[in-house]
Amino acid sequence: MNDQHVLRREYLVALGLSLGPAASNGLARFAFALILPAMRNGLDWTYTQAGQVNTANALGYLAGAVATLALIDRVGARRLFNPGMVMTAVALIASGVVVDHLLLLALRAVAGIGGAFVFISGGVLAAGIGDGDPRRAAQAIAVYFSGGGLGIALSGGALPWLFTIYGDGGWHAAWLVLGLLSAACCLGTWAAARAVPVRPRSDAPARWSLARFRWLAAGYLLFAFGYIGYMTFVMAWMAEAGAPAIQMALVWVMLGVFTACSHRFWRRPLAEWSGGRPMAATILVVAIGAALPLLGASLPLMLVSAVLFGGAFFITPAAATAFLRKSLPREAWGRAVAVFTLLFAAGQTAGPVVAGWFADLGGLQAGLAVSAVALLLGAGFALMQRDVRAHHR
Numbered sequence: 001m002n003d004q005h006v007l008r009r010e011y012l013v014a015l016g017l018s019l020g021p022a023a024s025n026g027l028a029r030f031a032f033a034l035i036l037p038a039m040r041n042g043l044d045w046t047y048t049q050a051g052q053v054n055t056a057n058a059l060g061y062l063a064g065a066v067a068t069l070a071l072i073d074r075v076g077a078r079r080l081f082n083p084g085m086v087m088t089a090v091a092l093i094a095s096g097v098v099v100d101h102l103l104l105l106a107l108r109a110v111a112g113i114g115g116a117f118v119f120i121s122g123g124v125l126a127a128g129i130g131d132g133d134p135r136r137a138a139q140a141i142a143v144y145f146s147g148g149g150l151g152i153a154l155s156g157g158a159l160p161w162l163f164t165i166y167g168d169g170g171w172h173a174a175w176l177v178l179g180l181l182s183a184a185c186c187l188g189t190w191a192a193a194r195a196v197p198v199r200p201r202s203d204a205p206a207r208w209s210l211a212r213f214r215w216l217a218a219g220y221l222l223f224a225f226g227y228i229g230y231m232t233f234v235m236a237w238m239a240e241a242g243a244p245a246i247q248m249a250l251v252w253v254m255l256g257v258f259t260a261c262s263h264r265f266w267r268r269p270l271a272e273w274s275g276g277r278p279m280a281a282t283i284l285v286v287a288i289g290a291a292l293p294l295l296g297a298s299l300p301l302m303l304v305s306a307v308l309f310g311g312a313f314f315i316t317p318a319a320a321t322a323f324l325r326k327s328l329p330r331e332a333w334g335r336a337v338a339v340f341t342l343l344f345a346a347g348q349t350a351g352p353v354v355a356g357w358f359a360d361l362g363g364l365q366a367g368l369a370v371s372a373v374a375l376l377l378g379a380g381f382a383l384m385q386r387d388v389r390a391h392h393r
Contacts, residue, residue: 007136009195010129014140016192018147020085020122021314023182023189024115026151026256028088029057032108033235034159034252035174040236042168043099047233047367051356054232055349056105060112062345067113068120069338077121077334078193084117085186093179096172120341122189123317124334125196127325138271138322142263145318149259149310154181156252160245208332210339212388216276216323217343219382222374223283223316224347229355229371230290230309237364241297251302258310266315270322276385279319283382285312287375293368317344327388 032054040050068080091111098104126144130136158177162170210217238248269278289309292301324336351371359367 010136010140011143013192013195014126014129014143015147016188016195017122017126018144018150019185019188019192020081020118021145021148022151022154023085023185024088024111024118025148025314026153026259027155027178027182027185028092028111028115028151029054030148030152030231031155031159031174031178032057033231033233034155034248035171036232037236037239038163038168038171038174042171043101047236047356047359047364048353049101050236051232051352053104053108054228054352057108057112057115058228058345058349058352060109061116062112062342062349063109064113064116065120065338065341065345068116069335069342072121072124072334072338073331077124078196080117080121081125081193082186082190084114084121085182085189087111087114088118089179089182089186091179092175092182096175096179116341116345118189119317120334120338122193123321123337125193127321127333127337128196128330134326135271137325138318139263139267141321141325142267142270142315142318145314145321146260146263148314149256149262151181151185151256152259152310153253153256156249156256160249160252164245208328208336213324213327213340213385215381215383215385216279216320217340219276219279219283219378219380219385220316220320220340221343221347222378222381223279223286224344225351225354226290226347226371226374226378227286227309227313227316228348228351229367229374230293232352233355233359233364233367234293234305237293237368238297238302240364243297243299243302247299247302250299251306254303255306255310258307259314262311262315263318265311266318270315270319275387276323276382279316279323279385280379280383282312282316282319283375283379285309286316287372287379289313290368290375291372294365294372323385323388 036050088111091107095107126140129140159174162174235248285308289305292305320340328336355367355370358370
């Protein structure tokens with residue numbers, strides 16, 4: 001088998017795995033920003049209540065990360081990845097047939113649990129692609145995480161039109177559409193996961209120290225806190241400014257398209273830059289994109305915001321995974337990625353509530369400002385991370 005054939009096969013496997021983030025993140029988490037204005041109007045929510053719904057998803061994600069940390073070494077990444085996809089699709093479909101606030105919170109939590117299974121285990125599967133070559137692994141990791149952009153683009157192309165036709169009552173159908181799209185993604189992820197070689201699990205303990213990764217971890221925590229505020233409320237910001245559905249759809253699709261293509265911009269930095277520089281650079285670009293709406297909600301400004309934000313925000317988890325992969329032995333990857341995901345989940349649990357609280361006090365602009373400041377701080381912390389010498393057995 002020649003090198004080109006191997007590389008093409010690895011790319012296709014990573015692309016198939018990337019349907020995981022497309023469903024678990026692009027559809028199950030971020031598309032809520034498109035549904036939020038209709039649900040808020042139809043159910044008479046405050047911004048704090050709206051933030052609680054996303055926080056329920058983040059709490060589920062946190063619980064799923066804890067469960068993954070306990071299970072991944074025992075059952076393997078593949079056996080968590082596929083059930084996580086099914087949980088996500090079922091929770092989305094069920095969200096379209098309930099109106100009770102507590103039931104919606106519970107379903108968002110279930111989607112979060114499934115999303116954590118998918119995001120962590122899929123990242124570990126992607127990190128195993130490349131036959132030990134760091135460049136090929138970095139490419140596979142970036143392709144995997146950028147798959148979230150497909151879900152964002154699909155939801156952005158479909159949901160605003162539902163609300164144009166059905167008004168605020170279209171939110172029920174919106175959840176059903178997201179659930180059916182997620183179910184379709186299961187077909188691709190199932191085949192891709194089977195194509196990743198399963199290596200024997202080591203009986204050796206997966207020892208590693210979070211203290212050696214403290215600056216990267218701090219940057220990742222603040223990134224999670226900051227990015228989710230933007231993703232939760234940016235569409236509400238445009239709606240509040242009177243943007244028509246076609247403009248909101250265009251911005252969301254642009255965000256998704258640049259997210260899906262972002263691996264092409266960042267594969268060399270992920271493979272070649274030292275320390276926390278790749279993560280710091282991605283968070284800085286995301287911060288600039290998140291700050292631009294503070295200047296206004298005009299279409300040109302929002303399109304630039306979407307390009308910058310989308311072009312980097314899914315590469316931040318890729319940067320974390322790539323750094324852990326090159327710094328730790330294989331048997332430690334699953335637990336290390338799970339621990340970082342716990343930090344990520346903690347940050348994005350607090351983000352929507354804090355941003356929503358500031359939005360209720362001072363308007364959506366205040367909530368978006370809090371997110372941008374957190375991202376800038378996160379970039380600074382990540383930049384302080386130095387390389388950690390790998391100890392591969």
